[in-house]
């Protein structure tokens with residue numbers, strides 16, 4: 001009902017408008033979001049069929065960075081997964097080290113038993129964090145990790161070299177380690193950690209537990225004053241951690257324009273990594 005006095009009618013904000021008041025050309029915020037997502041998915045499909053993997057992963061990254069993403073941002077979930085993967089690598093390398101050194105006393109048996117249960121525990125955490133990825137981030141991660149040697153990306157190899165890991169000595173442990181792992185330890189692939197037995201032998205000593213803790217804290221440390229929001233999420237990690245996280249989760253190096261799969265040493269083709277049949281395979285089957 002209108003006002004019977006002479007005061008002007010209060011101005012309505014656009015959000016107060018009844019649906020019948022809205023001009024056909026005006027869009028509700030939810031309509032704008034639907035349009036944005038529809039357009040973003042169209043672009044994604046076109047990039048998928050173009051085979052431009054750099055642009056595809058960059059586009060998916062941008063989809064997650066915008067306020068229009070399919071789900072509200074869940075801060076830090078990919079950093080949580082990234083941290084768990086580092087713990088899984090440490091665990092697997094400690095297991096291998098105990099076995100390589102042929103330590104067979106009861107303390108070693110107890111430690112192996114503990115590591116076995118800890119692997120299962122960390123695997124469940126890994127799955128939980130992965131299930132919280134936004135859809136576009138999950139698709140990007142799924143594509144990148146479809147390559148069995150994703151961790152041999154040149155930036156991850158360079159990082160291992162910089163930390164004086166096995167990639168610095170050319171012993172091949174980081175690549176060969178995956179061959180020594182059974183399928184139940186597949187989440188532990190990757191480069192050297194402070195638990196790598198080959199690195200400890202090359203150094204000639206083991207770091208103390210407190211030194212290991214200090215180094216791990218340093219590599220995962222946050223930089224509260226960082227002038228960025230963090231790559232997908234609110235986690236303001238140090239710049240080194242952000243670079244390694246970016247390549248580990250998304251594959252692409254911002255600004256490089258390079259296909260992430262071409263940055264892996266001796267990569268199989270994209271078609272092979274996607275499990276698609278090449279024309280040669282099809283013609284062999286038809287023959």
Ligand SMILES: [Zn+2]
Pocket residue numbers: 166171172173174198199
């Ligand atoms: Zn080595």
Ligand SMILES: [Zn+2]
Pocket residue numbers: 165166167173192193196197198199
């Ligand atoms: Zn090593």
Ligand SMILES: [Zn+2]
Pocket residue numbers: 157160161165166167168174190191192
């Ligand atoms: Zn390495």
